[in-house]
Amino acid sequence: MIRSIYVVVHDILSILSRTWRKRYSFRIASVAMTFVFLLAILGPHIAPYPRQGLGLDVDRSRALLPPSPEHLLGTDSFGRDLLSRILFALSRALYPSIVVAFVSLLLGIAIGSTATLLPKPIEISLSYLIELLLALPSVLLAALLAILMGGTLTSIVVALIVTWFPWYARIAYIQARNLKELDFVKLPLYYGLSKGYVIIKHIAPNILAPMLIEALSDMGSVVLEISTITFLFGIGITSIEEPDLGMMIAYSLRDLARAPWTFLAPSIVLATIAIVFTVFGEAIYEEHHPVLKKRWWLWF
Amino acid sequence: MVLAVKSSKLYIGYELDEGIAWVVEDLNMSIESNITYCLIGESGCGKSTIGNAIAGLLPPYAYTHGKLIVMDKNVIDEGVRRFNGIRGKIVVKIPQDPASALNPYMTIGDQLDIAVKNYFRNLSDREVKAKTLELLSEVMLDREVYDMYPHQLSGGMKQRAAIALALAPEPKIIVADEPTSSLDAYLKHAIASLLKKLQREWELTMIFITHEIPIAQYVCNRVAVIYAGRIVEEGSASDVLQNPRHPYVELLLKAYPKRLARERLTDIPGMPPPPGRYPQGCKFVPRCPYVFNRCRIEEPPLIALGNRLIRCWRYYE
Numbered sequence: 001m002i003r004s005i006y007v008v009v010h011d012i013l014s015i016l017s018r019t020w021r022k023r024y025s026f027r028i029a030s031v032a033m034t035f036v037f038l039l040a041i042l043g044p045h046i047a048p049y050p051r052q053g054l055g056l057d058v059d060r061s062r063a064l065l066p067p068s069p070e071h072l073l074g075t076d077s078f079g080r081d082l083l084s085r086i087l088f089a090l091s092r093a094l095y096p097s098i099v100v101a102f103v104s105l106l107l108g109i110a111i112g113s114t115a116t117l118l119p120k121p122i123e124i125s126l127s128y129l130i131e132l133l134l135a136l137p138s139v140l141l142a143a144l145l146a147i148l149m150g151g152t153l154t155s156i157v158v159a160l161i162v163t164w165f166p167w168y169a170r171i172a173y174i175q176a177r178n179l180k181e182l183d184f185v186k187l188p189l190y191y192g193l194s195k196g197y198v199i200i201k202h203i204a205p206n207i208l209a210p211m212l213i214e215a216l217s218d219m220g221s222v223v224l225e226i227s228t229i230t231f232l233f234g235i236g237i238t239s240i241e242e243p244d245l246g247m248m249i250a251y252s253l254r255d256l257a258r259a260p261w262t263f264l265a266p267s268i269v270l271a272t273i274a275i276v277f278t279v280f281g282e283a284i285y286e287e288h289h290p291v292l293k294k295r296w297w298l299w300f
Numbered sequence: 301m302v303l304a305v306k307s308s309k310l311y312i313g314y315e316l317d318e319g320i321a322w323v324v325e326d327l328n329m330s331i332e333s334n335i336t337y338c339l340i341g342e343s344g345c346g347k348s349t350i351g352n353a354i355a356g357l358l359p360p361y362a363y364t365h366g367k368l369i370v371m372d373k374n375v376i377d378e379g380v381r382r383f384n385g386i387r388g389k390i391v392v393k394i395p396q397d398p399a400s401a402l403n404p405y406m407t408i409g410d411q412l413d414i415a416v417k418n419y420f421r422n423l424s425d426r427e428v429k430a431k432t433l434e435l436l437s438e439v440m441l442d443r444e445v446y447d448m449y450p451h452q453l454s455g456g457m458k459q460r461a462a463i464a465l466a467l468a469p470e471p472k473i474i475v476a477d478e479p480t481s482s483l484d485a486y487l488k489h490a491i492a493s494l495l496k497k498l499q500r501e502w503e504l505t506m507i508f509i510t511h512e513i514p515i516a517q518y519v520c521n522r523v524a525v526i527y528a529g530r531i532v533e534e535g536s537a538s539d540v541l542q543n544p545r546h547p548y549v550e551l552l553l554k555a556y557p558k559r560l561a562r563e564r565l566t567d568i569p570g571m572p573p574p575p576g577r578y579p580q581g582c583k584f585v586p587r588c589p590y591v592f593n594r595c596r597i598e599e600p601p602l603i604a605l606g607n608r609l610i611r612c613w614r615y616y617e
Contacts, residue, residue, distance in 0.1 A: 007405055007449070183401040184411075190357055191388030191469075193418055201414075205405035 011209040019287040026283035032276045040094045043087030048072075053084030055241025064259040074261040076252065082265050088243040089266070093273070096153060097222035100160045105215040107161070108168025113203045115169075116176040117195045127173060130166045138163035142229045156229055160222060167218075168211060175207040217281015220274045227270055245270045304333040304371060304473055304505040305354055311365035312349055312358070314575070320363050321576030323349050324529040327366070328602060331522075333472075336499055336506040338520035338537065340513065340552075342572050346529040347509045348396075348477055354507060355475040356387030371472060389419065392466040394476040394495075398458040401465065402450040408461050409446035412436070415468035435464045439494060456487040460494065467498070473505045480515055488512070492519050513556045517541050525549050528573055528583035535608025545605065546612050547588050582613065590614060 019026045044050065051057040059079035067074045073082035115126045142159035149155040179185050185202050189195065230246030245266050252262035307329045313322040324346045331337045339347045352358050353368060356375065368376035371390055375383055395401040403411060412432040417423065423431070436445055439460040450458060459479060466474060476495060480488040492515050499506045510516050516523060517537060524534040525548065533546040544550045551568045570587040579585055582595040592613070600613045 003407070003410075183395045183397070184403045187357075187388075187393075187395075187401070191418070193414075201406065202403050206403070 008205060008208050008212075012212055015209070015213065015284060015287065019284050022287060023283045025279050026287075029276050029280040029283065032272070033280055036090070036273055036276060037094070039087065040090040043090050047081075047084035047087040049081040049084045050088075052080040053088040053243060055080065055085075055243060058241075064255060064262065066259070067261055073265045074259065076248070076262045077255055077259075082262065085243045085248060086245070086266060086269055089245045089248065090269070092153075092243060093223050093226060093245050093270075096157050096160075096226055097219050100157055100164060100222050100226075101215045101219045104161050104165035105168050105211060107165040108170075109172045109204055109207065109211060111165070112169040112172025112174075113176040113199050113207065115173050116180050116203070117189070117199065127170075130169045130173070133162065133166040134170070136163050138225055139229055139232065143233055146233065156226060159229075160225060164218070164222070168214070171211060171214060172207055175210070176203050179203055179206055213281070213284050217278065217285055220277025220281065223277065224270070224274045302333045303330050303369075305329065305331040305507070306369045307367065307376075309366040310353070310368050310376065311363075312346075312353055313363045313365075314359075315361055315363065316576060318576075322529065323575040324353070325578070326530055329524065329531065329534075331505060331507065333505045334503050335521040336496070336508055336519055338508045338510065338516045338523045339526055340510060340516055340523060341526035342511065342552075344574070345526050345572055346575070347511075347526050349529075350526070351393065351475045351477050351507060351509045354473070355391050355393040356381075356383035357393060389469050390471055391473045391475065392469065392471045394463055394466045394474060394479050396478045397482060398455070398462040399450070401462045402458060404450050407447055407449055408436075408453070408464075412446075412461075412465060412468060415465055419469040435467060438467065438498070439464045455483055456490060459483060459487075459491055463491075463494070463498070467502070470502075471504070473507065475507045475509070477509045478511070479508075480510065480512065488515060489518075495519065513541060513553065525552070528578050529575065530583065530611065531602060531609065532584070532611045533608065534602075534610075539608060545608070545610050545615060547590050547614075548584050551587075551589075582611075 020030070044053070047053045049057070052059075055078075057080070062075055062079035063077050065071055065075045065079075071081050071083070073086070076082055076085065111126070111130070115123050118126065138160055141163060142156050145155040145159045149158070179202070185198060188198050188202070227244075227246035227249070230244050231250045232246075234247050234250065248266040249263065249270070252259075252266070256263050307327050310324065310327040310329075311322050312324040312327075313320040315321075327350065329350075339350060341347050349358075353364070353376065354370060358364070358381065363379070364376050364381060365378060366376070367374065367378075370386055373382075373386055375381065375386055402408070409429075409432060412435060413428050416428050416431050416435075420428075420431070433443060433446065436443065441457060441460050441464070445453065445457065445461065450461070453461065459482075463479070479495065480491050483491060495506065495508070496519050498504065506519075508516070508519055520537040522535065523537045523540045524531045525540065525546065526532070527548050533540055533544065533549050540549065541553065544553055548568075551566070554563075554566050555568060557565060568587055573579060573583060573586070581597050581599055582588070583599070585591055585595050588595065594613050598613075600611050600616060602609050602611045603616060605615050
């Protein structure tokens with residue numbers, strides 16, 4: 001078991017190192033991504049005004065100050081240091097997205113690879129169910145769950161998992177269908193080994209590596225989606241004191257004309273995260289599928 | 301003489317839109333135990349289907365008709381197929397493509413251990429490993445292969461590992477479905493002689509499916525030439541391949557390059573008929589040089605001629 005994990009990790013590392021050697025965009029993106037993760041981990045410790053960053057200190061007299069040596073990115077309408085707010089918000093944006101990406105990855109692999117070995121009618125109805133779930137809009141589901149579960153970050157995470165895992169389930173299902181015809185999957189079933197065993201030992205390890213990369217490249221979209229939901233509803237955060245990128249952008253819109261920095265700083269951070277993750281994933285994806293290398297030519 | 305495999309009036313077909321296409325028709329075959337029986341024929345003539353039927357690996361959408369008896373057990377009885385207890389224990393199949401038979405994410409040792417454990421359930425882990433190493437030495441692989449992954453092995457080693465995997469349950473009959481087709485000339489001979497050695501030492505009945513005449517000549521005791529899903533000539537290997545009687549076999553041997561031969565290679569004109577659209581009468585009529593009237597109307601039965609069986613009107617007295 002440990003050895004098979006090692007092989008999967010080795011596979012992923014070899015893909016990463018090959019992409020690193022060949023692509024400049026990937027080098028820039030991975031350096032930037034490391035930086036973002038470092039900031040997210042260290043942010044709460046290096047923030048200049050931690051109490052303001054958490055939203056505990058409110059000083060109306062210092063509201064909407066422009067960027068200065070004292071406040072590098074200025075202050076918002078409650079007089080809180082924007083840099084500290086963003087540093088606190090980073091980890092709150094990244095951790096849920098990691099949870100969403102990997103829980104839905106595991107769910108997707110489990111459902112997709114099990115579906116291939118089930119009896120035909122169940123397999124077909126399961127794949128239709130997955131396609132039905134694909135049609136579900138995540139934002140509306142998050143709103144519904146917020147009403148049912150009482151507006152916590154958990155409700156957003158659950159809503160996103162429910163809307164994200166069908167994508168992975170479908171990819172896993174298609175890949176497992178390809179494997180099903182190969183002898184090392186077919187013969188053990190004919191010779192009487194159990195289906196669960198074949199799934200765990202033969203199917204899942206073979207589809208894990210490409211799907212992990214898929215999940216990595218999707219994390220940027222998950223960050224964006226979480227911020228979209230908090231921007232629209234502000235749910236998941238019980239009060240406006242909590243630092244969150246989506247909500248910071250939403251509240252800065254009122255002061256857009258007077259203090260554009262309150263809007264620009266969080267939006268640029270959010271856009272950077274999304275672009276960095278997408279470029280990172282795209283580079284690996286195109287390197288992993290040689291056919292897609294020149295895909296941009298198709299646009300012209 | 302004990303018969304390992306016996307079939308009488310066996311029909312195997314696959315479902316198409318228009319109906320059932322019978323790939324194998326009226327197959328009467330009896331294979332003695334402890335010999336190597338060879339099925340020769342062109343691609344798409346039903347060799348692999350016969351092999352799969354004996355190994356019990358027919359897909360669920362296949363249709364069967366007639367009888368097939370493997371080791372005194374009636375595995376195909378008209379439409380019913382009962383392979384439990386036979387498939388994977390008494391009959392195993394050596395796959396055509398060793399790369400698809402091995403899981404790329406498991407070591408060879410792990411895969412063999414699991415195969416051994418599946419058949420000998422009361423062995424301890426140490427005994428299982430000992431047995432696996434014994435299997436590896438049996439197919440002439442080093443002990444280091446135990447900890448290697450399939451991608452670290454060459455094509456010939458992969459095929460040897462696949463053979464070891466097939467031998468794990470200690471079978472009586474092995475169906476080797478073109479085991480040499482994906483290898484180079486040297487390895488072809490090496491794998492063929494390995495299989496020959498295993499057949500002799502383990503007292504196996506081997507059903508060897510191939511389209512390479514020199515290999516068949518080297519490995520086999522008896523040969524059956526298949527055309528359009530039926531046996532056209534059957535006999536001992538040296539007899540049939542040195543001195544063919546059926547026009548198809550004659551032409552097939554002429555189409556294969558021989559060492560130091562001065563005669564020109566010829567091909568057989570036309571194409572083998574696709575399953576489901578076999579012609580009336582003898583199935584070789586469109587390509588046969590000796591065709592006469594009776595061939596077009598009636599299909600010849602399989603008749604004994606000396607110590608061989610042949611399906612041709614020319615030898616019908």
